[in-house]
Amino acid sequence: MAKSVSITARTARHHQSVSWRDYYEMTKPNVVMLLLLTALVGMCLATPTWVSAVTLICGLAGIGMLSASAAVINHVVDHRIDSMMARTFNRPVAKGKVSVTSALWFAAALGVIGFVVLAAFVNMLTAWLTLASLVGYAFIYTMYLKRATPQNIVIGGIAGAAPPLLGWTAVTGEIHAHALLLVLIIFTWTPPHFWALAIHREKDYAKAKVPMLPVTHGVSFTKTSVLLYTVLLGIVCFMPYLTGMSDLIYLIGSSVLNAGFLYYAVKLKYAADEQTAMKTFRFSIIHLMVLFVVLLLDHYIPISL
Known part of the structure; x- marks a missing residue:
């Protein structure tokens, strides 16, 4: 009983000490920035002129938010594995600083806002392709492939490779x-x-x-x-x-x-x-x-x- 109370108290302290930095960390900002760089290049290569400001800003914002949403879902799904590995044991969900429920709500908010931004200000093709990339990484790779086959990163790599295509379709509305x-x-x-x-x-x-x-x-x-x-x-x-x-x-x-x-x-x-x-x-x-x-x-x- 005492042990149970101790665990509950420790968990409560973790949740009370949560900060915006924990939520920011869950989005894997370094990874997302690299993805956005490749998306930006896809945008620029799609046109011989300059990319319009609306497409550039809204396209990168929407792709970035959906990518961040996928990263947060990855933190949730992998929190047990993360807690066992030296590289990841201190991640917010694995450490208990952010609850699974809070992380999922955060992921949902990022995903919905990102999809709406792409659908309303860019085009539906880019919105659906970006959502498909989220599903591919956060669910097909993280929940299944990662645990099922040593070729997980090969098969699942297509989701992480999509940003240049997303940038291209944001500008042209077509796959090239x-x-x-x-x-x-x-x-x-x-x-x-x-x-x-x-x-x-x-x-x-x-x-x-x-x-x-x-x-x-x-x-x-x-x-x-x-x-x-x-x-x-x-x-x-x-x-x-x-x-x-x-x-x-x-x-x-x-x-x-x-x-x-x-x-x-x-x-x-x-x-x-x-x-x-x-x-x-x-x-x-x-x-x-x-x-x-x-x-x-x-x-x-x-x-x-």
Whole structure:
């Protein structure tokens, strides 16, 4: 009885100490900002002129809110797993600072407002596609795929790869092959990006009984998979130039970035130390961020051979 009272009191203290920072943390702001960068590039590449202010502001706001909603749902669904892992045990829901009910209401509010903004000020295609991405990440990936197969991040990666397409449809109201090529780049980038982190946190995933690739197939196999996907990523990243979607600035920039990613992937496979996997993970974030900035520069400063 005393133990029960103690747990209740501790939970009450956690809830009383909740702040806006806890809600902000649940939205995974760093991840959402990277997604919005790719959505912005999708918008800009969709038109030879400038994107209208209404489309730009409302499009990014709506996509951002629905992405944040998906992140909050991920915190709720994974709070038991998060509480068992060193990287995530201090997350607001896992720690008990924000209740599951409060987090779900917050996610619902973000999702509804984001959808309404896109539907009212952008277009219905973008609204529905963004909602589909939320369902894909928050429910299909987080609730099912993550716990069902070591290929979870490969299959579920399509949801996280959607923002450039969402940005494109926000401007044009239609799906274009060039937008799908941007999606393919992120889709191919996701496995080596996430598996590098999974290698670094392999023991955590094993403890939480999450069937990530290093847990089910071993670290050596996962390192090989990272290397092969990195090679594939280099080929896919060459396609915007081959299709005439981009010019010389992108060709040079993407080649340098892909060479850097390949260096880390080779080192991870053949000469890794304790920090190589995490360094590879961190470089992959820089790779994607700079790659899309280079796409943007190339679009506004076209230089041909």
